[in-house]
Amino acid sequence: MANTAVADPNSGVTRAQLAQRHGLRIAGERPPLAEYTRKLWAYRHFMTAYSRAKVASSFSNTQLGQLWQVLTPLTNAAVYYLIFGVIISQNRNVPNFIAYLCTGVFIFTFTQSAALQGTSAITGNLGLIRALQFPRAALPITVTLVQFQQLLMSMVVLAGIVLFTGEPITFRWLLIAPALVLQSIFNVGLTMIMARIGSKVTDLKQVMPFVLRTWLYGSGVLYSVKLFEDRLPGWAATALESNPILVYIELARYALLDSAYPEHIASSPLRLWTLAVTWAVAFGLGGFVYFWRGEEEYGRG
Amino acid sequence: MADQTQPAGNAAVADAGRVPTVVVDDVHVIYKIHKGATGGTSPVAALKRIVSRTNAPNIREVHAVKGVSFTAYQGEAIGLIGSNGSGKSTLLRAVAGLLPPARGAVYTLGQPSLLGVNAALLNDLSGERNVVLGCLAMGMSPEEVKRLAPEIIEFSGINERGDFASLPMRTYSSGMGARLRFAISSAKKHDVLLIDEALATGDRKFRARSEQRVRELRDSAGTVFLVSHSISSIRDTCERTIWLESGVLRMDGPTDEVCDAYEGQK
Structure with a gap:
């Protein structure tokens, strides 16, 4: 076959040399990290527009539409009130258990949905990926932006519940803002990690519910965190108390619930903030680098 | 092959002032197909596969493009023809950087955009x-x-x-x-635009307009690749045509010659 070895019969250069001479690059090559970050920043308008569009379309098939953004967390809280406040009617020694529980549930849901929807951040957008070239990291970031908007809604509901159950407004309430920002950074990193793994391992989606259920029980959402210290050996309790979701839940409870601090927060505020920053930086940076290293693989296969 | 000499000579002469935008150098593409679930899809089996990093047992490899080489230049519109399953779409996806070549390399100027029907x-x-x-x-x-x-x-x-x-x-x-x-x-404006059967779905009026648009893109120094089963639309828009058959480059040259040979063969 003539077409395999021959390059440019006239000048005697190979095709690779010809490509190099004219500055052609290998198709689908991954740009260096700094250039990639710059490109990503240039796509900020795309990310905000895409997340707004996703929020707008997420309830487009329902009659009540956007109202569900508030109704979903409210219904959630109502169910927990019914089970733990009326039926079981035990507060597990936590004063204001309903508010304690709802804070845990809402904060946990934020990271849970990051992990769940992260797995489909790439696989759910294959059409877009295969048609257009843009930094793929824009997709997991968009997922987090959508969830952040939903989180803000549930925070409004939570504030209502907390006040309604008789908690005072203190200056500590201001701390909820940095706590949520740190959790969001952690979530972006987690979403990127899940997106890369999920793009390769299509079975991950089937396994995630089990992992998340375990994580739920290990995060002190449904009971007092102090329970770990009472029931588990010291090293296990310490390990569980360093678990990122538990750290962010404790921070939110520390900020919003005057009745829970200090009796029902296992760690000191200093330890909580240190851990929260550490987890955010480690996952934010680590997740981004991990995702970037897989850039040329997305959309293939 | 006699077909090969003529286009190769063509390209070399034309190279004298023209800038190549896509260089495809002896590319082989092998991809994996999932044959669908054949059991073993329980969570336990899934976990096991993740841990042991093995592929599901129901994957088959397909050697879709076998050693194709060509060079495309600025301002060219190139048609890709061939029967179903001849590797046209696979080749386009390799040019777009979406399928890694198993051997050989694809070099492109800028980032090619792939426009397919299911995008x-x-x-x-x-x-x-x-x-x-x-x-x-x-x-x-x-x-x-x-x-x-x-x-x-x-x-x-x-x-x-x-x-x-x-x-x-x-x-x-x-x-x-x-x-x-x-x-x-x-x-x-794309440096390289890859169009995969996307024009076939429109009505006649739209097809005429889009063919006009392809010509404009080509004139603004872009390179356009067009995969189509409609030989007439290739004759209308492209001056160069590549004929693929079972993953092998069968002929590469001026559209009229290649299309005549293709239709003559049928």
């Missing part, structure tokens, strides 16, 4: 919003998008039968969807 945007969103998002995703600035959006909707012709631009894309007919997608993708 779905967001079906739950209105056509207008899809236009905005698509343009932003191609790297346009918000001001540019604002300026171009009406033109894009106008070009796609989706508003010819009432106000469809404000309806969700899932309510569009397949032809309308394809027209809108083509209108969005072709709104930007």
Whole structure:
């Protein structure tokens, strides 16, 4: 076959040399990290527009539409009130258990949905990926932006519940803002990690519910965190108390619930903030680098 | 092969002042197909596969492109023809950087954009919003998008039968969807645009308009690849044609010669 070895019969250069001479690059090559970050920043308008569009379309098939953004967390809280406040009617020694529980549930849901929807951040957008070239990291970031908007809604509901159950407004309430920002950074990193793994391992989606259920029980959402210290050996309790979701839940409870601090927060505020920053930086940076290293693989296969 | 000498000579002569945009160097593409679930899909089995890093047992390898080489230059429109399953679409995806070649290499100038029939945007969103998002995703600035959006909707012709631009894309007919997608993708100047059967879905009027658009893109120093089963639309838009058969480059040369040979063979 003539077409395999021959390059440019006239000048005697190979095709690779010809490509190099004219500055052609290998198709689908991954740009260096700094250039990639710059490109990503240039796509900020795309990310905000895409997340707004996703929020707008997420309830487009329902009659009540956007109202569900508030109704979903409210219904959630109502169910927990019914089970733990009326039926079981035990507060597990936590004063204001309903508010304690709802804070845990809402904060946990934020990271849970990051992990769940992260797995489909790439696989759910294959059409877009295969048609257009843009930094793929824009997709997991968009997922987090959508969830952040939903989180803000549930925070409004939570504030209502907390006040309604008789908690005072203190200056500590201001701390909820940095706590949520740190959790969001952690979530972006987690979403990127899940997106890369999920793009390769299509079975991950089937396994995630089990992992998340375990994580739920290990995060002190449904009971007092102090329970770990009472029931588990010291090293296990310490390990569980360093678990990122538990750290962010404790921070939110520390900020919003005057009745829970200090009796029902296992760690000191200093330890909580240190851990929260550490987890955010480690996952934010680590997740981004991990995702970037897989850039040329997305959309293939 | 006798077919080979003529186009190779052609390319070498033309190379004298022209800039290559796509260099395909002895490319082989082998990809994996999932044959679908054949059991072993329980969570336990899934976990086991993740831990042991093995592939599911139901994967088969297909050698779709076997040692294809060619060079495309600025301002060329190149048609790709061949029977079904001859590797045309696979080759385009390799040029777009979406399928890694198993051997050989593809070099491109800038980032090629692939426009296929199933390049779905967001079906739950209105056509207008899809236009905005698509343009932003191609790297346009918000001001540019604002300026171009009406033109894009106008070009796609989706508003010819009432106000469809404000309806969700899932309510569009397949032809309308394809027209809108083509209108969005072709709104930007691409160094290399790969079109995979996307023009086939439109009606005659739209086809004429899109062929005009392809010519404009080509004239603005881009390179356009067109995969189509419609030989007439290739004759209308492309001056060079590559004929693939079972993953092997069968012929590469002026459209009329290659198309005549292709039709003569049938």
